Amino acid sequence: MPIDKKQIIEKEMAVVDGIELGPDWNRMFEQRVIFDYNTDTLDKVRDLEGAESIGACYQCGQCIPVCPVDAVGEYGPMRVFSDLLRGKDLFESDELWKCTTCMNCLRVCPKEVDMIKIMPAVREEAVMEGNVPDELQEAFENTFEYGNPLGESQRKRADWITETNSEVPLMKDKKEADLLWFVECYPAYHGRGKETSRDMATILNTLKADFGVLGTEEKCSCDSQRLAGEVGLFEEFAEQNIKTFSKYKFKQMLVTDPHALNALRKEYPKHGGEYDVIHYTTYLAPLMDKLNMTNKLDYKVTFHDPCYLGRHNGEYEAPRKILDAIPGVELVEMGRCKEQSYCCGGGGGGMWLDGFMSDHVNERLSENRVKEAVETGADLLVVCCPYEISRFEDAVKSTGNEGKLAVKDIAELIVEAMG
Amino acid sequence: MANENILIIGGGPTGLEAARGIADLGYKAILVEKREILGGTPEASGYAALTPDMRDAGEAMQEMRDAVENNPNVEIMLNTEVTGSTGSTGDFKVSANTGGKDITIEAGAVIIATGFTHFDPGRETQKYGYYEHDDVVTLVDAEKLLKSGNFVRPSTGEKPKRVAFIQCVGSRDRQIGNEYCSKVCCGISSKQAIEIREMLPDCKVFIFYIDMRMYGYWENEIYWPAQEKHKVNYIKGMATEIIKKGDTLIVKGEDTTMRRPMEVPMDMVILAVGMEPSAGTIAVADIFGVHKNKYKFIETIGGALNTVSTNVEGVMAAGACTGPSDLEDCISAAGAAAMKSIAAVRRVAVPA
Numbered sequence: 125m126p127i128d129k130k131q132i133i134e135k136e137m138a139v140v141d142g143i144e145l146g147p148d149w150n151r152m153f154e155q156r157v158i159f160d161y162n163t164d165t166l167d168k169v170r171d172l173e174g175a176e177s178i179g180a181c182y183q184c185g186q187c188i189p190v191c192p193v194d195a196v197g198e199y200g201p202m203r204v205f206s207d208l209l210r211g212k213d214l215f216e217s218d219e220l221w222k223c224t225t226c227m228n229c230l231r232v233c234p235k236e237v238d239m240i241k242i243m244p245a246v247r248e249e250a251v252m253e254g255n256v257p258d259e260l261q262e263a264f265e266n267t268f269e270y271g272n273p274l275g276e277s278q279r280k281r282a283d284w285i286t287e288t289n290s291e292v293p294l295m296k297d298k299k300e301a302d303l304l305w306f307v308e309c310y311p312a313y314h315g316r317g318k319e320t321s322r323d324m325a326t327i328l329n330t331l332k333a334d335f336g337v338l339g340t341e342e343k344c345s346c347d348s349q350r351l352a353g354e355v356g357l358f359e360e361f362a363e364q365n366i367k368t369f370s371k372y373k374f375k376q377m378l379v380t381d382p383h384a385l386n387a388l389r390k391e392y393p394k395h396g397g398e399y400d401v402i403h404y405t406t407y408l409a410p411l412m413d414k415l416n417m418t419n420k421l422d423y424k425v426t427f428h429d430p431c432y433l434g435r436h437n438g439e440y441e442a443p444r445k446i447l448d449a450i451p452g453v454e455l456v457e458m459g460r461c462k463e464q465s466y467c468c469g470g471g472g473g474g475m476w477l478d479g480f481m482s483d484h485v486n487e488r489l490s491e492n493r494v495k496e497a498v499e500t501g502a503d504l505l506v507v508c509c510p511y512e513i514s515r516f517e518d519a520v521k522s523t524g525n526e527g528k529l530a531v532k533d534i535a536e537l538i539v540e541a542m543g
Numbered sequence: 544m545a546n547e548n549i550l551i552i553g554g555g556p557t558g559l560e561a562a563r564g565i566a567d568l569g570y571k572a573i574l575v576e577k578r579e580i581l582g583g584t585p586e587a588s589g590y591a592a593l594t595p596d597m598r599d600a601g602e603a604m605q606e607m608r609d610a611v612e613n614n615p616n617v618e619i620m621l622n623t624e625v626t627g628s629t630g631s632t633g634d635f636k637v638s639a640n641t642g643g644k645d646i647t648i649e650a651g652a653v654i655i656a657t658g659f660t661h662f663d664p665g666r667e668t669q670k671y672g673y674y675e676h677d678d679v680v681t682l683v684d685a686e687k688l689l690k691s692g693n694f695v696r697p698s699t700g701e702k703p704k705r706v707a708f709i710q711c712v713g714s715r716d717r718q719i720g721n722e723y724c725s726k727v728c729c730g731i732s733s734k735q736a737i738e739i740r741e742m743l744p745d746c747k748v749f750i751f752y753i754d755m756r757m758y759g760y761w762e763n764e765i766y767w768p769a770q771e772k773h774k775v776n777y778i779k780g781m782a783t784e785i786i787k788k789g790d791t792l793i794v795k796g797e798d799t800t801m802r803r804p805m806e807v808p809m810d811m812v813i814l815a816v817g818m819e820p821s822a823g824t825i826a827v828a829d830i831f832g833v834h835k836n837k838y839k840f841i842e843t844i845g846g847a848l849n850t851v852s853t854n855v856e857g858v859m860a861a862g863a864c865t866g867p868s869d870l871e872d873c874i875s876a877a878g879a880a881a882m883k884s885i886a887a888v889r890r891v892a893v894p895a
Contacts, residue, residue, distance in 0.1 A: 160806075161778070163776055167774065179774055180770060206800055209776055209778065210798070235771075
């Protein structure tokens with residue numbers, strides 16, 4: 125174990141028996157801390173509903189090499205368990221906030237230690253105690269106050285519609301539609317997200333789809349807030365959204381955001397909202413021949429599987445079918461793809477913890493991923509999750525790859541090919 | 544006329560099962576036991592529950608005894624020690640002392656089932672202080688405490704709040720001379736850890752280990768429930784010494800996962816002592832001229848394909864006298880020995 129710098133005691137000058145000794149010669153080391161293996165916190169964690177499986181870890185360490193945070197720092201479920209076993213107070217530790225709930229560990233865990241359930245359960249306790257990183261707390265407060273983590277006005281949630289030439293009908297006017305399109309916060313407010321939403325609207329209109337959006341009635345699905353520990357907030361928003369959904373008739377719910385897909389598909393049923401929820405890539409893949417893509421593109425692309433579309437919800441093929449159908453697009457896979465896909469760092473609250481994480485990692489997860497994308501020789505990194513477009517575009521800049529690699533949503537590519 | 548009776552030396556689980564098997568096949572078994580009661584080490588050492596199925600040991604041994612006692616095909620001789628042997632397959636003349644009287648037992652074949660003894664932790668090179676500290680006990684001592692239903696610190700008679708198991712005591716050690724793994728201790732420690740947690744829910748239980756060796760179903764039947772259901776804490780890294788500090792035992796060692804030293808206070812430490820050949824095994828092997836391996840366990844000669852035959856024709860060895868064995872191994876070997884011993888006498892009695 126390396127010696128912590130804080131354990132080194134040096135004086136600029138020490139005088140011993142009249143002889144002056146500089147720092148190299150008077151250096152002393154503090155005694156190493158001996159833990160008494162107090163398992164109180166471990167017991168508290170494994171007694172939490174949902175967090176029981178942490179106690180099953182037999183420390184094989186298979187989770188560490190697949191943990192996206194460990195690739196840029198030091199982390200992994202085994203380490204979290206190891207520390208707990210040795211008395212670390214996870215509730216007050218920074219380790220609690222590093223996990224992006226990407227689920228790569230659970231994929232390989234022989235004991236099914238489920239960080240996807242453990243993290244929200246433990247974080248919920250920390251949230252109740254007020255032990256939350258400031259920037260995450262701000263995202264929670266924004267969501268609570270404005271209905272979205274960006275802190276934008278609820279009244280502006282439908283503004284992107286007015287900025288498009290396509291027709292985007294509102295459910296409150298239509299009352300009934302085949303598709304209720306749950307747009308979600310980033311596609312509704314974020315600059316690049318809005319562009320994707322407008323392209324999505326163009327595609328839906330080209331397909332003559334019978335769809336509607338909730339506009340200003342829509343609220344954040346809150347899945348990432350839930351995974352970051354704000355379970356109460358999630359439940360309240362789920363109830364409000366479910367109430368809004370109940371006003372309208374629709375056959376299917378279309379989502380842009382894989383995080384919303386996850387919430388609506390897996391969590392909302394627990395609160396009485398059961399819907400047939402579909403991600404836009406899954407929806408579009410079988411309809412590609414109905415889009416008249418006359419414009420042959422000339423792109424070598426690589427594709428980033430979103431954690432919450434792939435590992436969490438099992439969809440790997442639809443985006444690839446879409447890419448295959450777009451004329452002039454050549455796909456080169458990154459080494460870490462499909463089930464093994466790397467994480468952009470945005471999940472499980474990571475979207476709102478960039479400042480916090482920068483103290484714990486040697487580069488951002490998005491930067492690590494962008495470098496991998498550049499290595500493939502692709503000129504385009506294609507994404508289909510609204511968290512990614514801004515994260516990767518920032519990372520392209522910060523890694524000095526501007527001009528080498530562009531980031532586009534798969535919907536943008538489709539519209540480009542439609543000419 | 545060849546003698547078709549089978550002499551079984553040792554009345555533990557292996558000997559009892561061999562006798563039952565021979566009787567079931569219609570042959571006569573002569574079962575000699577040094578102690579005054581059948582049941583072997585599980586009985587003599589007062590085992591509480593069997594590993595892995597947690598069955599009451601006393602009840603299980605009684606069931607084994609019931610199968611041979613009053614069985615017309617089994618002759619039981621208690622308080623009997625074998626002292627010499629002449630002859631060969633179909634015609635062994637084995638001298639013995641029974642209750643102070645010298646006798647000769649005639650048999651066609653012999654099964655040695657003289658078992659093992661627990662390692663004496665006083666011989667451990669690490670300073671665990673078994674003979675110095677009352678609260679440092681062995682698996683055997685702990686088994687007795689568990690059987691009594693009153694698991695307490697020997698020093699105070701109070702319920703312990705923190706208990707540690709130290710694995711591999713007397714096993715996997717070149718200096719001690721026992722290079723082998725004793726095979727059962729990981730399972731037994733984990734089983735006892737579960738029993739302690741059930742008896743004393745407020746007591747924290749730790750197991751310090753080099754490798755946990757819970758092969759086959761022991762993994763899911765003992766190891767996983769111990770950790771997942773009973774919250775037993777497994778820490779990779781061995782204790783090197785135990786120091787007494789006031790009322791508490793300080794377990795000192797290296798936490799190999801964290802790569803840092805540990806000094807952990809405990810109320811009680813249980814040493815997971817391994818298996819060694821019993822004195823009876825060594826003596827009986829010499830009487831029959833059966834080869835022993837470097838650890839003085841009896842050597843069987845057939846490798847993986849024959850686990851009971853020895854270098855002496857007509858003499859089989861089964862169970863823990865041949866090396867570290869769990870109960871399942873013993874029972875399986877007993878069946879194989881019963882079959883092979885009958886085959887041996889039949890070959891003489893009914894030549895092909």
